Amino acid sequence: MTDPLDTRDRRPGGRTARVRAQVLDAVRAELAERGHEGLTMEGVATRAGVHRATVYRRWHDVGGLLADVIDAAGEIDWQPPDTGSLLGDLTALNQEIQESLVVRPSLAVALMAASFHSAQAARAQTQLWTDRYAQCEVLVERAVERGELAAPHTDPRGLLIAATAPLYHQLVLLRADPDPRLPQRAAEAAVLAAGAGAFRLRRGESA
């Protein structure tokens, strides 16, 4: 969409980056206040103090704004926890997830809700999650290196999904009250299952 060789105003801190930061801040604030149903190009432009024409030209529509907020989350230098044990790492990861889902307003929940209504937001969301789960595979690799898991046949993504899915299911879909014990319990169940032979890749099978 833009010429990658045209670096005018595209250096970090340049005008393009500044406008993007202002607009995405405005999207997050509008999402928090009104939910995605109240999100409009006009509302975002006004809040950001940016010309409407600029917002339309660069983001096209609300789906474009949502997708870019999600993409921006993926650009943060996030690192998975490194506590020294698989159980500790998965518990810390789950605590981070639980915090992001129970904070009010929750940007994470607003973006999940929005992704049911915008194919573009849904694609960005799926990409972000794919990247984050891929980043977290190192937790499983480290556990194998430490001898906590039988190498090399564990499906890391299967284990990570098992550890984290109960958080999303309870808090986002079932709308249960947050349980401070859940991050550790869900992590523990996944670690015990792995130790008992779950998530093994069968011969010739890929994850």
Next chain:
Amino acid sequence: MTDPLDTRDRRPGGRTARVRAQVLDAVRAELAERGHEGLTMEGVATRAGVHRATVYRRWHDVGGLLADVIDAAGEIDWQPPDTGSLLGDLTALNQEIQESLVVRPSLAVALMAASFHSAQAARAQTQLWTDRYAQCEVLVERAVERGELAAPHTDPRGLLIAATAPLYHQLVLLRADPDPRLPQRAAEAAVLAAGAGAFRLRRGESA
């Protein structure tokens, strides 16, 4: 809202039941065709061939229609699987869940999406899930009776959430392609975790 002693036209198969069936069929069809964003009182009344005034009087708004569709799902005489083993039961349950989530259009997914936008639909959804998980606790009880699980300290809901959550997470939130092996794998991980001591209630703790 209605007088429980007034049974005119409220007998099964009476006019009230017929109108409800027509209206809820119309809601399901509209959801399937247009998603909940295209759901309107007028569209439902027209499709059902029922006076708009009747639809407004009885269901008030779109949230009321959504909640009643979910309530109606809860009135079906659903029984959890009974295959003779915990792994078999949880696998069969997961297969049922997977089918409901991957069918296109999926009423289950449309209702989950809608529940992000209607507090009334969200409450109905939470109630339905609470009831269904409570019904499924019998799977865990039977497993304890058969000696498959150490009695009586397993948290049945924790085990059931662990077994089923990966299906919802993968198919609804992560939008992964359906994996025909997932129902059994997720069930197996939960059973192995339980066998290894996960989901144990601590002394003095309730589920």
